[in-house]
Amino acid sequence: MGRQRLILAFIALLAIIAVVVIVQVPLRLGLDLQGGSQLTLQVKTTETVPKITPDKLEAVRQVVENRINPNGVQEIVVQMVGDDQLLVQLPGVSDPSEAERILQDVAKLDFRQQKQGTEAQFAIELQVRQQKQIELETARQAGDQATITKKQEELKSSEQAIGALFEKTPLTGEKLRNAYPQPLQGSNWEVVLSFNDQGAKEFADLTKAVAGTGRSLGIFLDDRLLSAPRVDVQYAETGIAGGTASITGGFDTKSASRLAQQLQGGALPVPVEVVENRTVGATLGQDSIQRSIYAGLLGLGLVLIFMVAYYRLPGLIADIALVLYTLFNLAIFDIIPVTLTLPGIAGFILSIGMAVDANVLIFERTREELKAGKTLYRSVEAGFYRAFSSILDSNVTTLIACGALWFLGAGLVKGFALTLAIGIMVSMFTALTCSRTLLLFVLSFPGLRKPHLFCPGLSATPKLQTEKSL
Amino acid sequence: MKLQVIRQRAFWWTLSTLIILSGFVAMGLLWNQTKLPLRPSLDFVGGTRLQLELDCTKPNNCDQPIDSAEVRSVLAAQGLANSSIQVVGTEQNALSIRTSTLNVEQRTNLVNALTEKIGAFATNKTQIDTVGPTIGRQLFSSGMLALLVSFAGIMIYLSLRFQFDYALFAIIALLHDVLITVGIFGILGLVFGTEVDSLFIVALLTIVGFSVNDTVVIYDRIRETIQINGDRSINDIVDDAVNQTLGRSINTTLTALLPLVAIFFLGGETLKYFALALIVGFAAGAYSSIFIASTLLAWWRVKSGQEIPGTPAKSLDVASGEG
Numbered sequence: 001m002g003r004q005r006l007i008l009a010f011i012a013l014l015a016i017i018a019v020v021v022i023v024q025v026p027l028r029l030g031l032d033l034q035g036g037s038q039l040t041l042q043v044k045t046t047e048t049v050p051k052i053t054p055d056k057l058e059a060v061r062q063v064v065e066n067r068i069n070p071n072g073v074q075e076i077v078v079q080m081v082g083d084d085q086l087l088v089q090l091p092g093v094s095d096p097s098e099a100e101r102i103l104q105d106v107a108k109l110d111f112r113q114q115k116q117g118t119e120a121q122f123a124i125e126l127q128v129r130q131q132k133q134i135e136l137e138t139a140r141q142a143g144d145q146a147t148i149t150k151k152q153e154e155l156k157s158s159e160q161a162i163g164a165l166f167e168k169t170p171l172t173g174e175k176l177r178n179a180y181p182q183p184l185q186g187s188n189w190e191v192v193l194s195f196n197d198q199g200a201k202e203f204a205d206l207t208k209a210v211a212g213t214g215r216s217l218g219i220f221l222d223d224r225l226l227s228a229p230r231v232d233v234q235y236a237e238t239g240i241a242g243g244t245a246s247i248t249g250g251f252d253t254k255s256a257s258r259l260a261q262q263l264q265g266g267a268l269p270v271p272v273e274v275v276e277n278r279t280v281g282a283t284l285g286q287d288s289i290q291r292s293i294y295a296g297l298l299g300l301g302l303v304l305i306f307m308v309a310y311y312r313l314p315g316l317i318a319d320i321a322l323v324l325y326t327l328f329n330l331a332i333f334d335i336i337p338v339t340l341t342l343p344g345i346a347g348f349i350l351s352i353g354m355a356v357d358a359n360v361l362i363f364e365r366t367r368e369e370l371k372a373g374k375t376l377y378r379s380v381e382a383g384f385y386r387a388f389s390s391i392l393d394s395n396v397t398t399l400i401a402c403g404a405l406w407f408l409g410a411g412l413v414k415g416f417a418l419t420l421a422i423g424i425m426v427s428m429f430t431a432l433t434c435s436r437t438l439l440l441f442v443l444s445f446p447g448l449r450k451p452h453l454f455c456p457g458l459s460a461t462p463k464l465q466t467e468k469s470l
Numbered sequence: 471m472k473l474q475v476i477r478q479r480a481f482w483w484t485l486s487t488l489i490i491l492s493g494f495v496a497m498g499l500l501w502n503q504t505k506l507p508l509r510p511s512l513d514f515v516g517g518t519r520l521q522l523e524l525d526c527t528k529p530n531n532c533d534q535p536i537d538s539a540e541v542r543s544v545l546a547a548q549g550l551a552n553s554s555i556q557v558v559g560t561e562q563n564a565l566s567i568r569t570s571t572l573n574v575e576q577r578t579n580l581v582n583a584l585t586e587k588i589g590a591f592a593t594n595k596t597q598i599d600t601v602g603p604t605i606g607r608q609l610f611s612s613g614m615l616a617l618l619v620s621f622a623g624i625m626i627y628l629s630l631r632f633q634f635d636y637a638l639f640a641i642i643a644l645l646h647d648v649l650i651t652v653g654i655f656g657i658l659g660l661v662f663g664t665e666v667d668s669l670f671i672v673a674l675l676t677i678v679g680f681s682v683n684d685t686v687v688i689y690d691r692i693r694e695t696i697q698i699n700g701d702r703s704i705n706d707i708v709d710d711a712v713n714q715t716l717g718r719s720i721n722t723t724l725t726a727l728l729p730l731v732a733i734f735f736l737g738g739e740t741l742k743y744f745a746l747a748l749i750v751g752f753a754a755g756a757y758s759s760i761f762i763a764s765t766l767l768a769w770w771r772v773k774s775g776q777e778i779p780g781t782p783a784k785s786l787d788v789a790s791g792e793g
Contacts (some may be wrong), residue, residue, distance in 0.1 A: 032740070035594070040605065082724040094593040134556035137563050147493060274574070275602035283594040284521075288738030295737035299729025342740055343672050349733075350676060350748075353726035354683070356742050357718075360725070361687065364718040390690040393631055401679040404620035405672075413616065416672050420679070 004444075007437045018331035025334040030341030030415070031089055035291040037096035037283030041086040042275040049270050052084040060270060061086055068099055076265065086272070094281045100274050109173025112166035113206055114215040116226070118196055122165050122216070123229075129158045162225050165179035166218040169206050175199025181256035182246070189256035190248040191227075200243025207231045208239030215284045222393070292342070296349050301357060311363045315452040325355050325430040332422055343416035351423020354398065358431035361387040368453045376451055377443060384436050391431065395424050475712050475726035475765055476705045482761035486646060494651015494662045508652065509659035514610050516603030518572040518628045522584065523564040525592035535562030536588055544571070544583050548576070564595075571600060605728055613671035617648075620675065624682055632689055635770055643755075643763035647681045648674055650754040651747055664743065673747035680726065681755025684719060685763045691715050692767070694777040704777055708768040723756040 028361075031038050043052050043060050049123075052060075057080050064086055065078045077089040090099055114122065132155040139147040177194045184190055195203050210217050212233030219227045229247045231240065251259070304322065307315035329348065333340065366383030372380065402424070405417035442448050475482070497507035525533040536557045545553050545567070553569040565588075572580065577598070585591060621641055628637035651674060658664035691711035699707070727749060732784055734745040771777060 037598075042602070094596055096598070097574045097578050164639070272601070273602075276605050277598055277600035279596065281592070281594040281596040284597055288740050290738075292733055292737040292741050295732040295735070296729050298736065299732035302728045302732070303725045306721075308727070310721065331536035342738075343669060343744075346669075346672070346676075346741065346744060346748075349729050350680070350726070353680075353722070353729070356725045357683065357722040359609075360718050360721045364721075365713070368714065368715075386694075388688045389694075393628075393690060394686040397627055397682045397686055398679040400623035400627055401620040401675060401682070404616045405675055406624060408612050408616035408619060409672075409675075410612055410668070412668055413613065413675070415671050416676070420676070 004437055004440055007375055007433065008441055010433055015327055018327040021331040022164055023313070023328065025337070027330065027333060028337050028339045029289070030339050030344065031091060032278070032280050032342050033286075033340065033345075034091060035094065035280050035284065036089065036091040037093040037099065037277070037279040038090070039088040039096060039100065039274050039278075040081070040276035041088060041272045043084045043086065044271045044273060045084075046270060052270070056270065057084065057086070060272065064088065064272070070330055074304050075447075077353055085275075089140065090325075092282055094279065096279050098282060098394060100277070108331070108451065110168065110220050111171040111203070111206055111207055112218040112220055113169050114166050114218060114242035116213075116215070118165040119214055122162070125162045125165065126228075129155070129162060132158050154346050159224050163220070163223055166220070166225075170201065171195075171199060171202040171206055175202065175221065179260045181251070181253070183253075184248065187252060188248075190246045191252040192244060192246045195243045197243070200241070201228075201271065203243065203245060204241045206239070207235050207245070211236040225469040244454065258342065275409045286362045288342075289345075292345065296345070299349075300352060303352075307356070307359070309377075311360075311454075312456060313442065313448065314363045314366065314435075314439060315358075317435055317442060318356070318363070320438060320468050321359065321430045322352065322355060323433050325426060326352070328426050328430065329423055333419070333428065338418055338422070339415070340419070341412065341415045343412050344419045347416040347419035348423055351420050354395070354424055355427035355430060357394075358387075358427055359435055361390050362431065362435065363454075372457045374450065376449055377455065379454075380443065388432070391428065395428055472709075472713050473716065473760070474709065475761055476709050476768055479761070479765040479769070482765065486650075486758070486762060490646070490649045490653055493649065493656050493756075496653065497656035500656060500660050508577040508656055509663060509665045510606075511665040512568060512599060512601050512606070513668040514606040515617045516571050516601050516606050517568060518570070518601075519566065519568045519579065519597075519599040520577070520581070521558075521564065521597035522531075522581070522591040522623045523559065523595040524588070525590045526563065527592075528590055531589045532561065532563045536565055540587055541565060541567070541584065544587050545580070548580050548583060550580070571602060609668050610671070613668070613675070617671075617675060617678065620678055624678075628686070628689075632693060636689050636693075636767065637767045639763050639770065640682060640689065641756040642766060643685050644678050644681055645760055647677055647751055647754040651677060651751040655747065655748050669741075670747055673751065676748060677751030677755060680752055681759065684722070684756050684759035687718065688712060688715050688759055688764055689767070692764070700724045702778070704768050704771040704779055707779070708764045712764050718762070719756055719760055723752055726752055736786050 004385050010209050041064065043057060045052060049056065061080055065076070068076055068078070068088065068090075075091050077087075079087045079089075081087045088099070090096060093099065135149040135174070136148065136155055139151050175195050177199070177200055178194050178195050180189060182192050200422060206217055211231040212235075214230070216228035216230050218225055219229075227247050304319045307318050307322075309315070311318065329351070332338075338344065362383045364383075365387045366379050369379035369382045369386075370376065399421060402417045402421040405413050406421070409417060496663055500509065501507050501539075524532050524536070538555050539640050540556050541557075542551075545551060545555065550569045553567055556566040558564045558566050565584075567580075569580075581591070621644065624644070625637045625641050628640055655664060655666055655670065659666070688711055692707055695702075695707045695711055696704075730745045730749050730752070733741050736750060737745065771779070
């Protein structure tokens with residue numbers, strides 16, 4: 001008795017936690033449900049880059065992310081998939097053509113020379129840009145979409161103003177052979193650049209032109225100024241020769257390797273191609289999700305009614321267990337977190353079916369035991385005990401299928417496998433713990449200890465007097 | 471009512487064979503037409519599908535239903551004459567076009583040309599699917615691999631928990647369910663042009679997961695009865711086990727089918743055929759567990775001289791699990 005109350009209290013506590021989690025954390029919906037665009041990019045090899053290593057892929061990912069989400073403000077996700085693919089998710093985007101165009105251009109890295117007489121102007125524009133970046137960051141934290149868009153525009157025009165202070169040189173990213181971060185004293189880092197022969201010559205010319213003038217050479221990535229180092233006066237005669245240079249000044253490990261990656265990515269002539277595009281208009285996604293969810297809920301409502309109509313009191317308890325089951329499941333989706341897609345919802349609905357099955361197995365078994373003349377309490381215990389091996393075996397086999405899907409399947413399939421697997425595990429818990437505890441709890445009320453509440457049509461032979469073991 | 475599955479097994483076996491064969495015939499006919507046994511969606515063969523809906527918030531934009539001949543001429547002007555065009559929606563103001571794979575320029579041109587001729591489309595109701603041909607192949611082969619691996623995994627688990635012959639016949643029942651579902655979609659593809667997409671593979675895998683459930687429950691009962699009453703004939707044991715678990719089989723399948731039927735009739739377009747595949751497969755799964763997996767096991771046990779399970783097997787090399 002005491003132990004059951006304890007378990008009951010524990011279940012109630014879990015249910016409350018689940019409700020709190022569900023209320024606090026909104027479910028994450030996939031792009032097929034909330035609307036948006038999902039692009040799969042194939043990273044291609046070239047003669048100079050015969051193999052896509054994880055480093056290269058990461059560099060490409062950086063480039064893609066920088067281009068599509070230059071200020072990091074939008075909720076855009078760029079993930080690596082497999083060895084040579086990237087997945088770009090653009091929530092709320094109904095027309096992805098702009099993004100597709102940006103992505104398929106190879107990153108443009110180039111080195112420019114600051115125009116004469118722009119020194120004062122440049123310092124001001126840099127400050128303006130910094131100011132805009134701070135404002136944008138503030139707007140982003142406030143989550144004010146209108147301000148974010150406005151600040152983005154302002155930042156963009158600030159970038160353009162800076163660009164106008166520089167003139168182009170023949171030195172571009174294709175001539176960069178490598179860029180890597182390197183530690184200096186203390187926690188300072190620098191970024192080392194090395195050029196091919198042609199690039200080395202052009203770099204020498206460029207550095208010669210700006211050395212000691214107080215003007216900078218500008219390193220631009222996709223027309224945005226990345227870095228504007230000055231060249232020491234000692235190079236005014238020859239420029240920086242030898243084809244290597246380093247950019248110093250205020251880098252820590254992270255910013256140095258980020259710049260190196262950006263430069264490398266910009267320098268890498270690896271073409272990417274959009275091989276898959278799945279775009280669902282925002283309204284369309286919502287329509288589809290609403291209809292399917294309503295339909296699913298209707299079906300579940302029918303299941304709940306069926307359970308009570310057919311299994312009576314245990315059916316009612318199973319229904320409570322199913323509601324708990326749904327709460328736990330949704331809470332787990334929030335905690336992990338699971339991004340729900342259409343197949344994911346299908347997996348969830350299916351797992352509800354499996355959860356019902358566990359209860360059906362137990363109650364059918366209980367009925368059999370009752371018909372065989374056992375007492376109510378014994379029948380319930382035997383129902384759980386005997387149904388256990390069926391539930392275990394059938395769920396484990398389904399879990400095996402889920403495992404295969406998860407490890408071998410592609411995106412859609414993975415979402416399905418995940419929700420189904422979570423569902424199965426939660427259903428084992430709710431069927432074996434919640435249903436059982438609730439049922440035994442109900443049996444502690446003498447008024448409810450009536451076999452016909454469990455099995456209609458059973459001649460109500462009073463066999464309960466002997467049951468004092470509760 | 472008591473089902474005499476053993477006595478009627480010839481009937482059930484013939485019925486299954488007939489259904490599977492008619493599926494094969496349909497797939498054969500499809501193969502003749504298209505060189506493929508099922509009608510693949512662009513998920514597998516690649517291409518671009520555009521779903522556009524006229525923006526009815528603009529004045530006079532939706533006055534006329536879309537004329538597919540006009541759409542066809544626009545497509546022909548873009549060099550996309552052999553695309554499939556469907557005018558959809560209750561008001562006939564939505565359009566579904568399937569073409570070869572279009573890049574972003576081609577697609578933009580097409581949409582612009584259509585906008586000019588037909589009217590403005592609502593961007594927030596647009597659906598674009600472009601799948602490169604290699605992606606489709608990846609998807610298909612990874613799905614098939616997952617199917618085979620899950621078969622192997624299920625077989626190993628059942629061999630350990632039950633015995634090898636249980637596992638074998640469970641897999642045969644699973645294959646039966648998969649074949650029936652595939653066959654029905656072959657027939658649907660032949661008659662109505664129904665396509666199979668990547669969700670169909672998900673559905674097949676789900677069917678495997680669900681149907682093995684049914685089979686395991688019945689096998690579990692057979693195993694239990696053998697442990698208690700090993701001196702009875704396997705035929706009687708199987709008959710009893712099927713009947714004892716019949717209520718559960720029917721109720722579980724019914725409760726699983728209820729939400730699916732609701733989704734099929736009322737749910738969004740995207741899940742419609744997914745739900746249908748599951749409905750077919752779950753029904754086949756329940757049926758095969760009751761009538762096929764059980765009777766095959768009994769038939770094999772009798773044939774291999776293990777009719778009375780309680781007596782030791784005469785000459786069998788089946789691995790003995792804990793059964």
